[in-house]
Amino acid sequence: MAAAIEAARAGANVTVIEENERPGGQLFKQIxxxxxxxxxxxxTRGVQIGLNLLNEAEQAGVEIRLxxxxxxxxxxxxxxxxxxxxxxxLAASVIILATGANENALAFPGWTLPGVMGAGxxxxxxxxxxxxxxxxxxxxxxxxxxxxxxxxxxxxxxxxIAIIEALPYIGGYGVHASKVRRAGVPILVSxxxxxxxxxxxxxxxVISQVDKKWEPVPGTQEALEIDTICLAVGLSPLSELAWxxxxxxxxxxxxxxxxxxxxxxxxxxxxxxxxxxxLAGIEEASTAMEEGRLxxxxxxxxxxxxxxxxxxxxxxxxxxxxxxxxxGSFGEGRAIAKQKIMEARFEK
Amino acid sequence: xxxxxxxxLGKAEKRNEVTLLVDGEAITxxxxxPIAAALLAVGRSVFRYTAKRREPRGVFCALxxxxxxxxxxxxxxxxxxxxxxxxxxxxxxxxFGRGEKNATPDSDSKKD
Numbered sequence: 001m002a003a004a005i006e007a008a009r010a011g012a013n014v015t016v017i018e019e020n021e022r023p024g025g026q027l028f029k030q031i032x033x034x035x036x037x038x039x040x041x042x043x044t045r046g047v048q049i050g051l052n053l054l055n056e057a058e059q060a061g062v063e064i065r066l067x068x069x070x071x072x073x074x075x076x077x078x079x080x081x082x083x084x085x086x087x088x089x090l091a092a093s094v095i096i097l098a099t100g101a102n103e104n105a106l107a108f109p110g111w112t113l114p115g116v117m118g119a120g121x122x123x124x125x126x127x128x129x130x131x132x133x134x135x136x137x138x139x140x141x142x143x144x145x146x147x148x149x150x151x152x153x154x155x156x157x158x159x160x161i162a163i164i165e166a167l168p169y170i171g172g173y174g175v176h177a178s179k180v181r182r183a184g185v186p187i188l189v190s191x192x193x194x195x196x197x198x199x200x201x202x203x204x205x206v207i208s209q210v211d212k213k214w215e216p217v218p219g220t221q222e223a224l225e226i227d228t229i230c231l232a233v234g235l236s237p238l239s240e241l242a243w244x245x246x247x248x249x250x251x252x253x254x255x256x257x258x259x260x261x262x263x264x265x266x267x268x269x270x271x272x273x274x275x276x277x278x279l280a281g282i283e284e285a286s287t288a289m290e291e292g293r294l295x296x297x298x299x300x301x302x303x304x305x306x307x308x309x310x311x312x313x314x315x316x317x318x319x320x321x322x323x324x325x326x327x328g329s330f331g332e333g334r335a336i337a338k339q340k341i342m343e344a345r346f347e348k
Numbered sequence: 349x350x351x352x353x354x355x356x357l358g359k360a361e362k363r364n365e366v367t368l369l370v371d372g373e374a375i376t377x378x379x380x381x382p383i384a385a386a387l388l389a390v391g392r393s394v395f396r397y398t399a400k401r402r403e404p405r406g407v408f409c410a411l412x413x414x415x416x417x418x419x420x421x422x423x424x425x426x427x428x429x430x431x432x433x434x435x436x437x438x439x440x441x442x443x444f445g446r447g448e449k450n451a452t453p454d455s456d457s458k459k460d
Binding site: 102105112115124130131132135156157201 | 385
């Protein structure tokens, strides 16, 4: 959305193609307040940020096509679309891919039982559809998604029996960890899930402590009575369209795995195809929006809607804001990884 | 279970109710909500049984990518209930296997 708004405001003819029945992506699930700085909308709930983007897009004259899937990108930037029961072709001068990410799965005996789901799935159910997927939840993963969704499950009326994390430390922000701890939820680091059991639905989970080699420590097994297991074990970019179009990729575990290589304008190795957001590396909502703005401005400039001087200045402002989001103990690693992506362009 | 009152989201908006027939049983759903949400709201967790071993499956990704939640809807199999809106009078059935016309709880589809 941020990319569409920037490009449309500059004067470009922008169409957003969205496979769901409403736009906004993950923002509408984020009922907590963002933090950081005023320019990054600290104090505002994700839901409100999403609504603001929709308003701005409408005012900027962005065309949004819902319930429409891009099933392919063909040569010279022609897109194949599926809408309802018919297909179409759409020609584009510039394509910006912001297809987001998919939750990783964790396989363990019993993982296919109903009641085992992604943490993001639980978040969609409680915050968008307002239904509880279960009542007694085991959360696997203490990164930001695991911590935030645990807290949101409590807000929705579920009990979170425990959060387990295989690493010997909590990966998410202290702010989120503190909230769930104050609510009485145990966070067990150096713990893994051995197996889940149940007949028609998960009923029991057996957890265990792990040693430095990830091996279960004998005698530390514990059976938990739960009806839901949420897996918060990372995200991976949804990159099928970029692969299909022929973009070069680089493997960066800290950004979610295979990431399309891009330059400082968010342009991939294919001229006229840009990437932004979690597709360009798993980070967070604020960097996703800024990368979107950068791609939108770059696209508008390339199409002649922004002079080189204005484009350069406005892109520099966005890059400065992006840099400010990639600092500190949490951000440094991402800054280094994003730098590696740009350097990968020159590798054979 | 539905979250009627929520500390951040407030009270649920009033929405039109519709009736779904699920394996012959009438349940109330909110018009336009995903079928899967309506089923979870009445405490249902099993949506289908797998082809070979008839193992239960339910919601996993909740956004239409994994196909764990598919059921037979108005006679059409492999419908992703987590992204398909509830409309009045939809007939929904637990799917067995890939939803072949003659699939039953006891038959299996070992031919693969």
